[in-house]
Amino acid sequence: MSQSPPSAHLIAEKLKAIQTFVQQGVFSKVEAEVNALLALDIDTDSRTMAHYLLAVSLRLQQAHTKAIETLHQLLVINAEHARAHQELAYNYRAMGEQQQASVHFYKATKLNPALLSAWQALLPVYQENGQSEALRLCQQQIGKLSRLPKPILAASDLLYDGKVLEADALCRQFLQTNKHSLDALLLLAEIALRLKAIPEAEFVLETCCELAPDNLEAKYELFKIYSKLGKFSKALELTEALCSKDTENVFYQVAKATALVGVGQLKEAINVYLALIERGRAEANVYLLLGHAYKTQGDIALSISAYQNAYQQQRFCGDAYWSLANTKTYRFAEDEVASMLAGTHDPELAVKEKVHLHFALGKYYEDEEQFDKSFFHYEQGNALQSSTLSYSSEKHTQFVQTQINTFTPDLVEQRHEIGCSDGAPIFIVGMPRAGSTLLEQILASHSQVDGTMELHEILGLAATLSKKQGNKPSYPLNLKQIPNDLFAKFGQKFIEETKVYRQGAAYFIDKMPNNYMHIGLIKMILPNAKIIDARREPMACCFSGFKQLFGEGQEFSYSLDDIGQYYQNYERLMAHWDALFPDEILLVRHEEVVADTENQVRRILDFCGLPFEQACLDFHKNKRAVKTPSAQQVRQPIYTSGLEQWRHFEPYLGSLKARFSK
Secondary structure, eight states: OOOOOOOHHHHHHHHHHHHHHHHHTOHHHHHHHHHHHHTSOOOHHHHHHHHHHHHHHHHHTTOHHHHHHHHHHHHHHOTTOHHHHHHHHHHHHHTTOHHHHHHHHHHHHHHOTTOHHHHHHHHHHHHHHTOHHHHHHHHHHHHHHHHSOHHHHHHHHHHHTTOHHHHHHHHHHHHHHOTTOHHHHHHHHHHHHHTTOHHHHHHHHHHHHHHOTTOHHHHHHHHHHHHHTTOHHHHHHHHHHHHHHOTTOHHHHHHHHHHHHHTTOHHHHHHHHHHHHHTTOOOHHHHHHHHHHHHHTTOHHHHHHHHHHHHHHSTTOHHHHHHHHTTSSOOOOHHHHHHHHHHHTOTTSOHHHHHHHHHHHHHHHHHTTOHHHHHHHHHHHHHHHHHTOOOOHHHHHHHHHHHHHHSOHHHHHHTTTOSOOOOOEEEEEEOTTSSHHHHHHHHHTSTTEEEEEOOOHHHHHHHHHHSOBTTBOOTTTTGGGSOHHHHHHHHHHHHHHTGGGOOSOSEEEEOOGGGGGGHHHHHHHOTTOEEEEEEOOHHHHHHHHHTOOOSSOOGGGGSHHHHHHHHHHHHHHHHHHHHHSTTSEEEEEHHHHHHSHHHHHHHHHHHTTOOOOGGGTTGGGOOOOOOSTTTTGGGSOOOSTTTTGGGGGGGGOHHHHHHHHO
């Protein structure tokens, strides 16, 4: 009989005992206890901790080579472990390998900015090498961490160590007796962001700015939230204030350019990036952002040049290579391929960079019709990306079922026509990579329709309603308890908050695909909104999502099992919405748009109550800014070659195909 795995309590007790042995210097017992623990069936976190404690023990015994070997074993399990990099740095420094030590101290601070000792170790390195910008940032961080109240420093360390709930509890405990502590409030906002409670983070940071209007850190963090929420006008106001207070701060200049891109002032943003480059203040990320700005306005040649400059600044800049691949038209040269392959084998390279490189190589080999190699790199990139996330397919399935159980015909009848009557919004929902950008481009080419972007307002409202308040139910179970008049206010708030993205047309588009989860809520707050379901054949849609590295979100897409389950959940929920709201949701199949464009365009316009305009058929001539991965495709006429691309990879997609063959 196989032994059952040890209980979590027993593992915790064993790790605590090993930690005590390390602290007391009883090193003879550490290795034996760690090896005994690793022989058991224990979870990844416990395995990681066991390796870490063994490595610390070995370093304290000056067995540096063996400690380094142990730490590399740990990094195979968890490549983002900040303290492992700090330990590597201690060992390399003890062995006189200062360059290697500096590399790992730097990596440790990138992964956990609360590691004060790592920052202190970097300080003399930056001083000796005359790295003035790095030195200034290092000194600022040392000063900030040294001034933090000890509970907040400890909570920061917990947060960056992945113990988010523990960090949240410690931070809130401190705030009970220090209500106006700016340090604690800033950390609380960061924790809220990590928990994806973005509206709470926004509220906390706005409170910080009210309490301390001259605090630049609070303004900069609020800028990040506004950018994430797409509130770029507000973000731009903040960056103007930041840049006026600190004219030499590169981060503030980059922030200003980001906000300018957000409000559509691409030329002004590009000028900011070019000025930084001219002044010699640009690192790889500035060239990357410049490339993105050029791509958004359709200048592909200039964007390619900027991306190439980015990897020339930083050899294994994975984002630069992936951005080149993501133009969908770029063809890599042999030396670029060699560099990417070398990066994937570099044990010191960060996981994030390797993820980008694998996805770029996947695209390269796909273009070369070497589909076995292509799938290998897509698979590697997805596996690495998935290892950094905590997506749960089971939780998504439960959420979908809760929506179905909550939104009943009775509830819809009770809350019929209680929302804001404005019919301006057109929601395009569905799976990513299902053709929503194409539909948006078609509609945005109409004289009465403004194209915007993937707006966050509906997701933000759902997140706000989802906050637990004592024993009261949260969204969607709490909808019955919300007073009727609030639904109209929610709808009006959506209309007001989205005005900033519009140019004055009668209608506007919100193409956030994930809004499909909240159609019931949308129909309650905006009963006259138009909803279009962008649908694509499941194999093509799922594999297209699997080989796409998204900027953020879409965490289900990095596993074929997860993306297949997600698609089925989406179909199930959309069937429910269609039954609840008959004739109020237009299903548009991507394959039919490609096969019969004019009739489908006329059908879409009829649904939206719009007269036919030829510009909607000539959508590829529209020069509007497009920020999604499909930006280059929608600037070309309709083509059919993408419909069956997944078939080249059919031998590797057996489990996915079986799911949709049932």
